Amino acid sequence: MTEKQILINRGQNLSDILPNKEIPTNTILNKTLTGCGATYGEIVHAARNSIIIEPNVPVILGKKAEHPFLFAVYEGITKENVKAFLSGDEDGFRKIITTPEGFDKKVLPAMLETNTPIYEDYFLLFDECEKTIQDVGYRGDIYLPVEDFFKFKNKAMVSATPILPSDPRFKEQNFELLRVVPTYDYRQPLTLCITNNTIHVLRKLLSRLKDETVCIFINSTDTILELIQTFRLEEHSKVFCSDKSVRKLKQQNFTAASDQLTELAKINFFTSRFYSAVDIKLDYKPHVIILTDVFHAPYSIIDPQTEVVQAIGRFRNGIEKAYHITNTCDRLPCVSRDKLFHSLECQEKVYTQIQGLPIEGAIELQARAQALEGMDYKRFVTRTGNRNWFMWDNAWTDVRLNTIYQYSTTLEEEYKKAPFLLDVYTANYDITDEDRLRRTQAQIKGTTELWREVVGQVNRILQQNPNAEQMFLNEQLGCAFGEIIEATTILGKERIEQLGYNRRKIKAALGNVAENRLMTSEKMRQAVYARYNTGDVVICSEILNFLRELITNNGIPFKSRLDKQVVKLFFEIDDDKVRVKGNKAYLLGKKMFEI
Structure with missing residues (x-):
């Protein structure tokens, strides 16, 4: 793919520098800067009918609020609504904004049923196009418009952080990478804290920022709820996530959750639904924290060159300061790109052989279908039976991120390639995120195993710091284990071992100690x-x-x-x-x- 560069000065938007104020067709536009007006230009300045595909509904709602003439497709808007819009008497060019799923299930069928020459008359724009690769592994429907994308005469993909796809059709259709190059230093200051105890570092940072508005990005609803409960933030926080996660949180008695952007609280949590494209316009500058925990929340592993840039770029009027708190693990599964693709090629070969077996009768047809359905490689095949190149790219993206988060050095090197003015700190503690994971695993096994694990961890701290107080120990391990912590400090590890980690016997022994103290x-x-x-x-x-x-x-x-x-x-x-x-x-x- 050939590359061209175009300069942009401070204060300029894309409409100021693009020919005819339009994104050229057959282009992957690397706009470099978030919020520089790519979709705005297509909506307001581009003299053509347009379909703009956005990754998530909150983006669509935000654009619709800003531009009421947009026809927005999301839940509740039907194919019949789209057909009514197409048959209406609209002045000017038609502008449709939709999710990938909305395009495939509503927009495209409506246009085909109304004989609208969609591929000739409409410009198709994939906004935040890296999400098509990053999210397709768990959200397969995000890929659905790709097959039709190549049928459009006029089309483009755009992002401030694109991932170049390997699909050969981009080369076959002479796609060009158009890179916007700022003439000024646009890098954002960011503090990277690599630690073995993310919870402890987050607690210290939130304490320091207690009078500030804080926005925390972490792609794990379970971890968010755990943090809210651990830090007792129920009265001071909000969660912005998918509708499914909103329902999940409400079932667990946390009601300050929304799938749409509303007024912020003191401390705000955002999942990946709000990592890209959503405009957050504030009259103040919040602190932004990215939180990654490779042990408890593998999905919180995010790309410094794309997702971190996008999360910070949501705040259109800027931020006060950015932080990324993360741990690392040298046991994350990693393979080389060549080895991964060789494995996929072998799976593809077997899949194709089974697919091509000669069939005689309905029973054999059913047996073959069942065999194909049961193969893991089916995820890597499009609904037309071809290789899903975006799924291949997604598989490599996941493995690549694991490689980055294996060591602090590899993570630092990756950040040096991203547009940040970087400060790096390390902070290590006696009790680690791995210890927290072991507590979680022990809790699943039962009360005795939980006591055994927590008593051992408390004892380890007391060996290093014999005068450690109960409050300090609660901070290190969590208030949920207060009973075990208290028992260990009073009775000691050896005595609890003698009692067989039996909670009833331990409580009786504590009663005797309490009596003795009074006596x-x-x-x-x-x-x-x-x-x-x-x-x-x-x-x-x-x-x-x-x-x-x-x-x-x-x-x-x-x-x-x-x-x-x-x-x-x-x-x-x-x-x-x-x-x-x-x-x-x-x-x-x-x-x-x-x-």
């Missing part, structure tokens, strides 16, 4: 040591009656048996039998407390 309070110690001293020989019944009276007078809820174990709270006792006038007695040894 040995300052007031009790003073009373006992005022009456008895080391070396005294005391009749057992006398000292026990005295202690019973003290316990009653001090209102101590002591329910255990009153015997020499209670005396041992205050004195060492010689275990040899001592008698005074025939009565059992204790020889009081060293005091257990200093007064």
Whole structure:
């Protein structure tokens, strides 16, 4: 694919520099800058009928609000609505904006049924075209318009961060890469924090930004809810995500979630639905945090050269500062591009052989269909039976990202290729994201395994920091494990092991410890040591009656048996039998407390 460059000055839009204010046909436009007016120009300035395909509904709603004359296709708009629009008396050029699914299921059928010469009369624009590659792995319908895309006489793809597709039809139709080159330094400052404990770093950063508006991008609804609950943000946060995720959050009693952009809260979470194309216009500049956790949320792994750029570019009036908090893992599955494509070629060969088997009768036809349906490679085949080149590109994109997030060095190198003024920090802690994953896995196995895992982690911290307080330990492991943390600090790992990590026995042992603390309070110690001293020989019944009276007078809820174990709270006792006038007695040894 040949490449051309076109310069843009500060303050200019694409309409100022493109010939005839239009995106040329058979072009992949790398606009480099987010928000420089590619779709705006097609909607307002391009003198032609247009179909603009956007990756998500929030973008369409935003464009419709800005340009009411647009015909927007989304949920609730039917094929019949499209046909009515096409048959209406519209002044000027028709501008249709739709999702990929809307194009395939509503726009295209409506035009074919109304005999509209769609391929000749309409310009088709794929906006944020990298999403067609990045999202097709889990959202297959995003690919649906691609086959028709090549039938259009006039067409283009556009993005500030395009991924060049390998589909040979781009070369066959003489596509050109048109790269917009700014004449000024447009890089954004970004702090990259590589850590083994993303939650701890996020907590510290949010504490520092407690008086600011914060927007957090992370592509995992489960992780978002966990963060909200862990940091107790229920009253101060909102989540912007897909309609499906909104329903999921509401089922879990979090209602401040929306699939459309609304007024922001103090802390806002965005999933990939809002990573690209959505315009967020504010009269202030928020702090933006990208959060990646390769252990708990593999889908939160995002591309520094595309998705990070797009997330920050959502804020049309700029941001205060950007951060990317992430961990890395050298065990992420990785292969070379050549090895991956060789594997796909082998699978394709087998798939094609089965597809080409001679068939005799309905039973064999059904058996072949079942065999093809059960093959993993079916995902890589279009509905017309051809190779889905975009799925191949998607497979390599996923593997490439795993390679990037294996090590801090590979991630830093990738960021150096992205348009950022980069600061890099590392922060490592005793308790890690891997430990958090092990706690989650242990919780699934049962209470005993959970206690075993958490007690071990608490003990590891206490070995490094014997004076660690309960609040610090709760921050390290999470308040949800407060009971286990408290038990470990009081009883110790060895004692809990002796109790077999049995919660009932541990609670009983904690009760004894609590009793002992009340029994040995300052007031009790003073009373006992005022009456008895080391070396005294005391009749057992006398000292026990005295202690019973003290316990009653001090209102101590002591329910255990009153015997020499209670005396041992205050004195060492010689275990040899001592008698005074025939009565059992204790020889009081060293005091257990200093007064």
